[in-house]
Amino acid sequence: MIHSMTGFGKHVIQLPSKKITVELKSLNSKNLDLNARLPQIYRQHELGFRKQISDALVRGKVDFTLSVEFTGKESSAEINSQVVSKYMEELKQIADGDDLKLLELALRMPDTLSTDKDDVDKEELEAINKTLNQALERIGEFRKAEGKVLETDFNNRIKTLTNLLTEVEELDKTRIASVRERLEKAVADLKAELDKNRFEQELIYYLEKYDITEEKVRLANHLNYFTTTLNSPDSNGKKLGFICQEIGREINTIGSKANFAPLQQLVVQMKDELEKIKEQMLNVL
Structure with missing residues (x-):
């Protein structure tokens, strides 16, 4: 199941003399890009906080804010x-x-x-870690919900691509015959004497270059593989991105071999659907 890299999570905890707030925001990024903002007294524990966040969120441009509001009557804060x-x-x-x-x-x-304190006491640090874990859970739920929306969109677009591939297969049954007819007419218009056997050999060789059987099979396999990967337990954004590249390669090859206007129109529609998938794919974990 895929997860989005867009998310928000916040949790607040009240201690006897202070209120601690942890806030997390994330957007898409190729790797983990973590920006941490926290009071100076907590800086020595920043590496631990970063590890918690990286283990949970894996990828994305993440803003982590830890803020403290003193609420106790007696406080050494200035x-x-x-x-x-x-x-x-x-x-x-x-x-x-x-x-x-x-x-x-x-x-x-x-x-x-x-504050005149030089270190954070153990109880307070445990409370902060608990607060951070709660915020991470909430941003995880947010990412999961966003992922469901993306998954629905991907399934619809892959279904559209599959339907367009079916139309390509139907058109391909008459395409070669149409191309052959055009070539024979063009040669006939030249009114030149030709060796029929040699012409037939050259024509067959020429038409074989326009055969798209392998591309159709590979494209169907890539579309099925995309759906299988999409439904796997893990969120495989990078893997899905690689599959998109392979899908695009097959569509481009079909387009270059088409030499048939109705088929080229279908290829344009397929490219349009794939571009929309690629745009959304940038946000998948």
Whole structure:
């Protein structure tokens, strides 16, 4: 079953003196491109967070945000005035709003609060890891739901390609005869004396170059293989992409050998359907 690389997951946990929020957003990418934003005190644990995320999401352009809001009455946290001022200056350049609203946004950014703690205690770290796992579960559910939509679209387009291939096979029954008739008429119009046996040999050789039997068989196999891979338990986006390349190769070969307008029209329709599959394939995990 395929999964999309587009997703969103968020989870919030309340500790005695602070509220911790983990937010994950992902888009399509060839590999894992992870951007992490978290307060300075948690930086020493960033590699562990990255491993959790990479193991769960595998691929995609991922934005990971860990934010902390102090809610306890007694807190050793202090506002980093210089950091907040810098954030507000940058926010004013890209967004409209009063200073109070911009201050609220700035205080949510990393490193706006400092604390005299040098390390994160074990209980807090376990709570953060649990929160991250919950957010990963939610983004996984989002990706799965998006994958179902893509799967439905792919199945419909593969069905369309299969139907077009059936039409190609029907047209091909009369195509060679039509091509042969045109060639014989063209030679007859020349009113030249020809060796009939030699002409027949050359004609057969010429027509064999336009035979698309192998391409039709391979294309049918590739379409079936695409469907089988699509229905496998794992999300095989890269493998499906390779199969698309093979499908495209066979369609192009049929088009180059067609020499028959109705068949070339079907090839154009097949290329159009395949391009739509390739566009969506960029988002498959």
